[in-house]
Amino acid sequence: MNLKITTPLTKEIARSLKAGDIVSLTGVVYAARDAAHKRMIEALAEGKDLPFDITDAVIYYLGPSPAREGQVIGSAGPTTAGRMDKYTPALLAKGLRGMIGKGRRSDAVVESMKETGAVYFAAVGGAGALLSKHITKSEVLAYEDLGTEAIRRLYVEDFPVIVVIDSEGKDLYDRKRNTL
Amino acid sequence: MREIDVSLVTNAIRDLCIEANYGLSSDMEKALADASVNEESELGRSIFSMLEENLKIAKEDQIPICQDTGMAVVFLTVGQDVHFTGGSLKEAVNRGVAQGYEEGYLRKSVVGDPLIRENTKDNTPAVIHYEITEGDGVTITVAPKGFGSENMSRIFMLKPADGREGVLEKIVEAVKDAGPNACPPMVVGVGIGGTFEQCALLAKKALLREVGQKSSLPHIAELEEEAFKKINELGIGPAGLGGSTTALAVAIETYATHIAGLPVAVNICCHVNRHATKEL
Structure with missing residues (x-):
């Protein structure tokens, strides 16, 4: 199915999405990758708040290249999601509803997604120039010292993704592999 | 003996870092174009057309092909009759990488220590492979490698x-x-x-x-x-x-x-x- 979805991503919308759905995403998403995840988990362990409201939020695993003058952002494609697996169940428990990345997720992440009703989308890796055209606003929100790994609040318009793992744990990568 | 000032190495590496990140070599472009025609899956073909569009945007709008502009892997093939002048060759290479990544709006993706993990903020050091060969030529290849x-x-x-x-x-x-x-x-x-x-x-x-x-x-x-x-x-x-x-x-x-x-x-x-x- 081809769908147009806007964020925040409610549990109802998330539950309606199925592995294989092709989605155009519009609204706020948060860019965060390895180092930002580490800090967020450390903040939670210390009883502190996260730098943004994670309830029904979508995180994009992204570290963009620098923008030229007049550009919103530089190249902005997905990074490998599996590196965030260690940190992800704790964020899902706090209300994280969607993730955009590429590549496989761990069993623990998929189990957490099923429990909390979350969705994992893939964007096309290595298409960062094209994907940057769907990002209309970008601002650094937290951890600026991390450079490209800072948390950014992005506004995306008709951002092209595909549902790879849905809230029932159906996995498009696995299904393809299983049919070999 | 042929003398080569290391500043020429710096300039070449700066330019190669930028060139490699904004456009693929013609053989790679052709391989992608051929594969897109032969791909059997419809979704696969639509991904190929995104990749082709991506290459076009990268070139026309000067946006790196991929946000992971890589760790710079540098191959230096140096003739044994070459003498480098004007300073350290290794420093010249790293200066070229730093300049290329800054001037080319490329992402700085290198941490100085694999466990402490602080970004060096200029994408150095490069991974340098030296090879000594006969003659007085110098061939430099920069291959930015995404992780x-x-x-x-x-x-x-x-x-x-x-x-x-x-x-x-x-x-x-x-x-x-x-x-x-x-x-x-x-x-x-x-x-x-x-x-x-x-x-x-x-x-x-x-x-x-x-x-x-x-x-x-x-x-x-x-x-x-x-x-x-x-x-x-x-x-x-x-x-x-x-x-x-x-x-x-x-x-x-x-x-x-x-x-x-x-x-x-x-x-x-x-x-x-x-x-x-x-x-x-």
Whole structure:
């Protein structure tokens, strides 16, 4: 199915999405990758708040290249999601509803997604120039010292993704592999 | 004896870092275009058209092809009759990388210590491979390497008894394990022989070979072809979403090895297989 979805991503919308759905995403998403995840988990362990409201939020695993003058952002494609697996169940428990990345997720992440009703989308890796055209606003929100790994609040318009793992744990990568 | 000022090395490396990140070599462009026509999956074909559009935008709007503009891997082939003047060659290389990544709006993706993990903020140091050869020429190749695919690369210390079949099995296994993480369609660089470290370097060098060019050794060219076929039968497809194109090429480099060993390294590269070369 081809769908147009806007964020925040409610549990109802998330539950309606199925592995294989092709989605155009519009609204706020948060860019965060390895180092930002580490800090967020450390903040939670210390009883502190996260730098943004994670309830029904979508995180994009992204570290963009620098923008030229007049550009919103530089190249902005997905990074490998599996590196965030260690940190992800704790964020899902706090209300994280969607993730955009590429590549496989761990069993623990998929189990957490099923429990909390979350969705994992893939964007096309290595298409960062094209994907940057769907990002209309970008601002650094937290951890600026991390450079490209800072948390950014992005506004995306008709951002092209595909549902790879849905809230029932159906996995498009696995299904393809299983049919070999 | 030919004297070369190291500032020429700096300038060349700066330009090559930028060139490699904004456009693919013509053989890579052709391989992608050919594969997009032959891809059997409809979704796969639509991903190919996104990748072609991406290359066009990168060139026209000056946005790097991929946000992971890589760790700079620099190959310096230096004639033994060359004398570098004007300072440290290594510093000249790193200065070129720092300038290229700053002036080219490329992402700084290097941490100075693998455990402390603080970004060096200028993408240095580069990984530099020096090779001394005859004559007085200097050839510089910059191959920025993204880590989505680098992380999925593997090395296997096989037994001689594992033979050709064992090697083939491991190449296919590495690609299968890499799957969607390595941004397929991939270019697969393989090293066979040598020692542990040289085998890995051979695999890296194999990625520099023109896509579609076969090994000059008939038995290796045959192995490349067989591996290529088996990899594309895996069905991983563009972006790992299924299809008939998982690899764009398999290139194998070999070297002599020990009577007790059969090292095999598989260096996987995504479809953004970047490299640019200049001779001084």
